[in-house]
Amino acid sequence: MGAFGHYLASHFTTLQKEFWYLLVGGVANGFLYGMVAVGYTLVYGVLRLINFAHSEIFMSGGFAGYFLMKALVGTTVPSGLSSIGLIGLGIVAGGLVGALVATALERVAYRPLRKRNAPKLAYLISAIGASYFMFNLAGKEFGRYSVSVPQPYINHAVFHVFGAPVLMYDIIIFVSGLIMLFALDRIVATTKLGRSVRAVAQDAETASLMGVNIDRTIALTFVIGGALGGAAGFLFGLGTGVVYTMGFTPALKAFTAAVLGGIGNLRGAMIGGLLLGIVESLSVVFVQAAYIDVVAFGILVAVLLFRPTGILGERLGRAA
Amino acid sequence: MLNVSNAVVRYGAITALHGVSFNVEAGEIVTLLGANGAGKTTTLRMLSGLHAPSEGSITFEGRNITATKAHQFTSLGISHVPEGRRIFPQMTVEENLEMGAFGRRGSFSEDMEKMYATFPILKDRRKQMGGNLSGGEQQMLAIARALMGQPRLLLLDEPSMGLAPMIVETIFRIIGEIRDSGTTVFLVEQNAAQALRLADRGYVMENGRIVFSDSAAKLLTDERVRAVYLGEAV
Ligand SMILES: Nc1ncnc2c1ncn2[C@@H]1O[C@H](COP(=O)(O)OP(=O)(O)O)[C@@H](O)[C@H]1O
Ligand SMILES: [Mg+2]
Numbered sequence: 001m002g003a004f005g006h007y008l009a010s011h012f013t014t015l016q017k018e019f020w021y022l023l024v025g026g027v028a029n030g031f032l033y034g035m036v037a038v039g040y041t042l043v044y045g046v047l048r049l050i051n052f053a054h055s056e057i058f059m060s061g062g063f064a065g066y067f068l069m070k071a072l073v074g075t076t077v078p079s080g081l082s083s084i085g086l087i088g089l090g091i092v093a094g095g096l097v098g099a100l101v102a103t104a105l106e107r108v109a110y111r112p113l114r115k116r117n118a119p120k121l122a123y124l125i126s127a128i129g130a131s132y133f134m135f136n137l138a139g140k141e142f143g144r145y146s147v148s149v150p151q152p153y154i155n156h157a158v159f160h161v162f163g164a165p166v167l168m169y170d171i172i173i174f175v176s177g178l179i180m181l182f183a184l185d186r187i188v189a190t191t192k193l194g195r196s197v198r199a200v201a202q203d204a205e206t207a208s209l210m211g212v213n214i215d216r217t218i219a220l221t222f223v224i225g226g227a228l229g230g231a232a233g234f235l236f237g238l239g240t241g242v243v244y245t246m247g248f249t250p251a252l253k254a255f256t257a258a259v260l261g262g263i264g265n266l267r268g269a270m271i272g273g274l275l276l277g278i279v280e281s282l283s284v285v286f287v288q289a290a291y292i293d294v295v296a297f298g299i300l301v302a303v304l305l306f307r308p309t310g311i312l313g314e315r316l317g318r319a320a
Numbered sequence: 321m322l323n324v325s326n327a328v329v330r331y332g333a334i335t336a337l338h339g340v341s342f343n344v345e346a347g348e349i350v351t352l353l354g355a356n357g358a359g360k361t362t363t364l365r366m367l368s369g370l371h372a373p374s375e376g377s378i379t380f381e382g383r384n385i386t387a388t389k390a391h392q393f394t395s396l397g398i399s400h401v402p403e404g405r406r407i408f409p410q411m412t413v414e415e416n417l418e419m420g421a422f423g424r425r426g427s428f429s430e431d432m433e434k435m436y437a438t439f440p441i442l443k444d445r446r447k448q449m450g451g452n453l454s455g456g457e458q459q460m461l462a463i464a465r466a467l468m469g470q471p472r473l474l475l476l477d478e479p480s481m482g483l484a485p486m487i488v489e490t491i492f493r494i495i496g497e498i499r500d501s502g503t504t505v506f507l508v509e510q511n512a513a514q515a516l517r518l519a520d521r522g523y524v525m526e527n528g529r530i531v532f533s534d535s536a537a538k539l540l541t542d543e544r545v546r547a548v549y550l551g552e553a554v
Contacts, residue, residue, distance in 0.1 A: 192422070199408055199419055206406040208390040209368060209399075211423030211469070 015285045020164035022281045028170045030277025031177030035232035036254030037261070037269035038184060039102075039225030045201035045264045046221050049120060050255065052127040053105055054229055055247030056134035060101040061094030061230025062237035062246055063142060066149045068093045069238075073150040086152035090238070091176055091231045098230015102222040105130055111215070139244035146243035169239050176235065180228055181270050187224075188266055197221055201264070249293060253280075256300040262310030272311065321346040321504055322367070322473060327376035329359075329366050336362040338528045339376065344473065349495070349505040351515040351536065353549055354525035360508040361403050363525070364475050367506070368393045368400040380473070394423040399471035403478055403508075405462040409451030413442050416450050416461055420468030428468065435464040438494065456487035463494065473504045480511045492518050512549035516540045524549070 015022075036058055043051045068090055078086055109130040113122050153172070157165035188194035199207035200217045208214050229251075236250060257276040261268025276296060283295045303310060322344040329337040336359050344350045354360050365371040367378065369390035377386045380396060388396065399420070408416050417435060421428040436443035439460045445453060453461060459479055466474060476495065480488040492514055499505050509515035516522055519536040524545065532544070539545050 192418075195411070195415060195419065196422065198411065199422075202408045202410055203406055205370060205390075206402060206408070207419070208370070209393070209402065209406075210419045210465075211391050211394040212419075213391045 011285050015282065018285060019282070020162040022284060023278060024161065024164055024166050024170055026278035026281025027274065028173045028277070029281060030274035031173050031181070032232050032236055032250065032273075033254045033257045033277050034181055034270040034273025035177055035228045035235075036251055037258040037273045038181070038266060039229040040255050040258040041261075041264055041266055041269040042197070042221040042225045044258070045266075046197065046204070046218050047110070047114075047123075049110075049123045050127070050263075051105075051222075051225075052124065053109065053131040053134065054102075054225070054255075055251030056131050056138075057098045057102050057105070057226045057229040057247075058233040058236070058251050059135060059138060059242075059244065059247035061098040061233030062242040063138065063233075064093045064097035064230065065090040065234030065237055066147065066242045069150045069152055073152050077154055078152050079154055083153035087172055087176075087238075090152065090234045094234030095227040095231040098228070098233060099223045099226040101134070101230070102226025103219060105226075106219055106222040111218075114218075135244045135247065142242075142244060144244065146241040146246070148241040149237050151238070172238075173235055176231070180231065184224065184228065185266065185270070193220070253293075253296045256296050256303075258310075259300060259308075260303050260310055262312040265310065265312045268310055268312035275311075321381060322506070323379045324363075324367070325377050325379075327363075327366060327373040327378065329362050329371055329373050331362075331371075336528050337366070337373070340525070340528070340530050341376075342523050342530060342533065344504060344506050346472075346504050347499070347502070348521060349499050349507060349519045351507045351509055351519040351522045352525060353509060353512045353515065353522055353539075353545075355548075356510070358525040359528040360525060361477055362528075364400060364403075364477050364506075364508055367475055368398060391423075394469040394471070397470075397472040398475065399466035399469040399473075400475040401462045401466045401477060401479060403481070405455075405458045407450035407453065407458045407461055407465075409449065411450055412447050413450060413453070413461055414446045416465050417442075417468050420465035423469060431468055431470070435467065438497075439464050456483050456490075459483060459487070459491060460494075463491070463498075467498070467503075471503060473506065474498060476505065476507045478508055478510060480509065480514065488514065510549075512545065513540075516545075 036054065039054050039057065040050060043049065069086070072086060109126045110123060113126060153168055155168050158168055158171055159166055188197060196207065196212045196217050197220065199210065199212055200214055204214050237246065253276060254273065257272035258269045260276060261272025276299065279299065280292055280296050284292060287295060325341050326339045327337055328335065328339050340363065352360050352363060362371065366373050369388050369392065372387060377384060379385065380398065385396065408419060411419065417432055421431065441457055442461055442464060445457060450458065450461060463479065479491050483491065495505060495507065496518055507515055507519060516536045516539050521533065522536050522539045523530050523533040525531065534542065
């Protein structure tokens with residue numbers, strides 16, 4: 001066996017030992033990526049544009065949750081039902097503020113361009129401008145340093161899978177992520193509202209002939225994507241703390257996840273998010289932790305080069 | 321029922337319609353004939369709010385609808401079967417029909433059954449994706465989808481385009497039945513012979529202008545129409 005063989009063998013031994021531990025963390029991250037990735041994919045579906053200001057929607061949800069927890073969580077750490085209630089409130093607050101910011105963004109940064117039939121490049125510049133404006137505003141108003149969110153629950157190990165602890169934080173993300181992504185999937189696949197989003201994504205002009213108000217449908221996709229992105233921002237901040245630049249890296253990874261799953265494909269974004277979270281987490285065995293972001297963006301470049309339509313292929317249109 | 325007066329439509333610097341006027345009365349089938357590029361599709365797009373006229377006016381059942389937006393037309397009672405059918409490719413046949421009823425409140429399952437009775441092939445295919453249907457099936461779906469909006473005026477843009485003669489027969493027979501059941505039809509066609517046999521009246525369009533109009537029977541024997549649109553030597 002050569003030196004490289006030894007390298008691989010020793011790393012695989014580590015992988016075996018650490019697998020379940022890394023998997024749990026990877027799935028938790030994956031749900032967060034998925035929740036943000038659907039926002040990219042929904043907006044791409046109806047507008048054929050990447051909402052590069054989505055990172056600031058995520059950030060705004062993080063701060064909404066932070067201020068709410070600061071107001072509601074006292075000196076003793078809550079437990080039981082009050083924990084669940086507080087986390088629920090945090091998700092709602094993050095989601096509401098995320099939806100609000102997304103709506104404002106659509107109105108101010110995108111709709112005027114759409115009404116003027118502006119070229120795609122104008123949208124991109126507008127998005128980057130809006131993004132800079134928002135995170136710098138947050139930095140000015142809320143300070144430049146990361147602050148931790150007052151914890152509304154005790155983060156103990158709830159159970160173990162093959163020796164790896166599953167923390168309360170992981171469970172909060174699994175449960176809320178599953179509920180939100182499942183609900184979104186069903187809404188888009190089976191409701192009239194979801195049908196209007198899919199119709200606009202497939203053929204906007206014909207959708208309007210059917211009586212679909214395109215402006216309202218586009219605004220609605222920003223609301224839905226913003227709500228999930230903002231809720232994810234709260235959940236992320238709960239574990240990592242909040243700071244004005246907190247959206248940048250997670251959102252770029254979520255964008256990677258959306259591309260990986262096939263931008264415009266809703267389930268693709270969910271699967272892409274989970275996959276990216278897991279791969280990224282497991283790759284810690286093979287590369288130094290400092291390189292972990294390189295793995296995610298390496299995947300982005302590779303997908304764009306070799307399979308630009310992603311795993312499931314483009315199109316939000318698909319119902320099931 | 322429908323009155324268009326001196327309508328001008330521009331695409332940027334290009335003027336596609338140079339002041340067209342025509343009318344459609346309730347219960348009629350009126351056909352608009354013309355060569356490729358004459359402005360027929362533009363006329364229909366104007367009649368369903370996809371492209372507002374820059375001059376002139378449109379009234380429907382006495383209401384001025386010149387500035388009405390596209391998504392408000394189905395609730396006015398006007399449905400549009402667009403050129404090229406424009407089926408939602410990644411929706412099932414059933415979902416496409418549901419889209420046709422988008423502007424309606426309440427249950428429409430009865431109408432859905434009616435459509436399946438008129439177009440049995442759609443019932444067989446109701447769980448299939450629209451994009452997987454044949455051209456003829458898509459045309460039937462496009463018509464059925466428009467009818468789901470319960471229109472009083474149905475706009476059809478070249479429903480025979482690219483279809484085999486037998487299917488064209490079927491489509492034209494169904495258009496006749498639609499009129500007989502009380503829906504007024506405005507039919508754009510290049511297939512002049514068949515359209516005139518079905519229609520009550522016709523307008524002939526050239527280069528964005530209506531050059532003449534008459535009853536369908538008269539147009540069928542008109543030598544200008546015969547020469548240019550029926551491909552017959554005079
Ligand atoms: N989107 C558009 N932009 C610019 N010109 C157009 C557009 N659509 C149609 N036209 C022009 O308007 C004229 C009428 O086109 P159209 O209404 O499609 O004719 P028809 O349906 O009779 O074939 C043509 O000269 C065509 O080139
Ligand atoms: Mg045409």
